[in-house]
Amino acid sequence: MMAVDAAPSPASSTGAPSTAPSARQVMGLTVGMLAYHFGLWLWTAHRRGFTLTEALHRWDSTLYSAIVLEGYSPSPALRAFLPAWPGFVTLWHRLLGGTVPPWVLGCVLSTLLLLGFSAWVSRRMARGDTSPLVPGTAWGLALFLFSPASFALHSHHTEALFVLLSFGALTSAWDGHTWRAALFAALCVWTRNQGIFVAVAAALLLARPPGPWRERLGRFAVVGGVSLAAFAGLLYFQWRGTGDALAHVHAQQYWKHPSAWEALRGLWSGNPSQKVDGWIGLRYVFAAVWLAVSVALFRRSPALGLYGLLSVGVMVLQGGMGNAFRYGSVVFPVLFWLGDWLAARPVWLRWGAAVLVLWLNHKVTHGFAIGRWVY
Structure with missing residues (x-):
């Protein structure tokens, strides 16, 4: 087994x-x-x-359900949602004879996937894993589980599947399993836009160990090539259904800006269409912390730090941080690092931060149930 880093534990x-x-x-x-x-x-x-079933059927959960029941045909806007998660739920929906509402089935499947992720993390820690891919303290795990939009990890959303697949890709790369990392990374590409960043991080992790440059380049090329093939397959899937290979991008209305300046101005909600309130402010604070932690994580593992930076940076294309809570819920290396950092801080700071985190998690989770925009 190839160890990618022989560095201190994340804690x-x-x-x-x-x-x-x-x-x-x-x-x-x-x-x-x-x-x-x-x-x-x-x-x-x-x-x-x-x-309770109505509480589970809000916002994107309703759109995923529409794809499960009717495919992408009802609206071009549905193409914004990549096919891995709705396809996974559709498979189980058909196996069960269509008797379980998709939003309930998606909730059950996500919950099982989250439990599987936790069991996998636990297994790696039991084997003595000291990489930044597992929490070094209970605080690291708690911060991930109670990040603002962690409700998406156990409801009819793509997050739980993506967390499990990205964990598989990054840990496989860390351990030196090239083809396994490539397979997981390819699945990530079909699951979320951030899947491309997982593929980049996995390829970089595999290229880092000392050794002949041809071997390092070969490992990088395997993950890059398989992920690129998966992305090409995704483009073909979109083109076959719509005649537009980038339908998933064009369907996202907030990813269209008349100029680069308008996209950049969205970072401080400077566009006339953007609403400024306390909740937007909290998203910006969360994104700023995420950015700072990604820079700190870069010193420990450049590949994982880059993954965090790319994941927060891509929101510039959306013209703001309106989805920061949800985007950040899957970047577990960043959340693990932040929680481990808090574990070493003075009691007043540690528990003060814990109260704020729990309060925000409570408000966001409650907000989803009553139909507020909490992503």
Whole structure:
């Protein structure tokens, strides 16, 4: 097995004591988050006079459900959603005879995928993994599980599938498994726009170990080539259905700007169409922290730091940070690092930050149930 880095543990690199969470703590935190979120949704549904299934059927969840039930034909705008997640749910929907509503089925599948991710993380830590791909402390895991839009990890959204696939790609690359990393990276490309960044990070991780440059270039080329083939397949899929190979880009109205200046001006909500309020401000704060942590993570692992930087930078193309909570929910190396960093801070700072994180997570999770824009 090829070790990509022989660096200190993620906890020690942030100044935190090396106290990796046990398997019981990992699953306990995961189940605790799930219980809290579903309990909050049940309570909200009861108080507001609607059902839990209605609470699960909001915003993008409704659009994924439309794709599962009718395909992409109802609206060109649906092409903005890449096919891996709705295809995965469609498969199970048909296997179950169409008896379970897609938004409920998607919620169940996402929850199982999240539990699978936590179990995988726990297994790697039990084997002594000291890479920044696993949390060095319980704080690192908790910050990931209670990031603002973590509700998307267990509802009818693509996030849980993407987290599992990206974890597979990056850990495989870290361990030196070239073809396994390439397969996971290719699946990421079909799942989210950030999948391309996962492929880049995985290829860079495989190219980093010392050795003959031809071998390093060969490993990089395998991941790059397979991921590029997957992207070409995605373009063909879009062209076959619409006649437009970039239908998934053109369907995203906020990715169209008359000029580069208008796109850049969106970073401070300087365009007339943009609304400025406290919630937008919180997204900008979250994105700023994400950016700073990505720079810090770059010193530990340039490939993973670059993944964080690209993931926050791509939102410039959207003209703002209106989706920062959701985009950031899947960048687990950044969230693990930040939580581990907090673990080493003074008690007042650590717990003060924890209260703010839990408050924001509560508000966002509640907001989704009542139909507010919380991405």
